[in-house]
Amino acid sequence: MRIGELSTHTRTPVRLLRYYEEQGLIASDRLPNGYRDYEEYVVDRVLQVRGLLDAGLPTRIIKQILPCLNTPRTIHMPYVTPDMVATLEHERDRMAEKIECLTKNHRAITDYLDAARRDTRASYR
Amino acid sequence: MRIGELSTHTRTPVRLLRYYEEQGLIASDRLPNGYRDYEEYVVDRVLQVRGLLDAGLPTRIIKQILPCLNTPRTIHMPYVTPDMVATLEHERDRMAEKIECLTKNHRAITDYLDAARRDTRASYR
């Protein structure tokens, strides 16, 4: 698949796809004419990257953890350095914090909206 | 409390406290000499702001939704414009997406680490 198609499939500007590649987050082959050529799975990959990016993780970190998240479950895990383990644990904990924070505020918004709705209905009676 | 104290309490650079104020996320009185003077509750506020910021929300949005999250449960909700409701619903949904994405990846990291640990133990036997 060429970059335009990938772009529409992922609703991601072409510019960013090239940027993600430059940052080592996605890979592409090249057609004889120099055009990028993507495999099917890259679509999911891009969506995952965007999700993580949108959740506030920098590309630097995403690049580090992506290889560990890749869904075609690696059969035998190659040499995980203690360094890598530390990074992963750290990021895992940071993610947990973010989740907690978001969850708390998500609930607060939900509660607020509920209350507002009740209020609105009440004012009609 | 003056800015230095707030800074240590929240482990937040003074620079950023002033920035958050400039963005309308926190408020301060002024002492006769021009120093900023914060009330106790601002500590929590700063932590909340940082959490949201760290989770990827821009100050613009935080500023909009903060008034709705403020814990001293407002007794009667003042005129919530339909506009505001729409914004809140939108942000709520975006937060839900982020939570989902982070949760998924958090689990993936956790699983990966578990597998790696098993692998390591196995190689000792």
Add this chain to the structure above:
DNA sequence: TCGAAGGGTGACATTGGTGTGAGGGTCAAT
């Protein structure tokens, strides 16, 4: 064969959060 659509690289601009420094006040302790 020509034009439009799509692709390539490279470079500069912008935005938001943050760092840092200059230049200058306040105040408490010595």
Add this chain to the structure above:
DNA sequence: ATTGACCCTCACACCAATGTCACCCTTCGA
């Protein structure tokens, strides 16, 4: 009276993610 810690404002700098533009090439259909 001086020093040192703390505060003020203003301004420039930085980085990462993105937008945008210039300039050139390839493919394909009218």
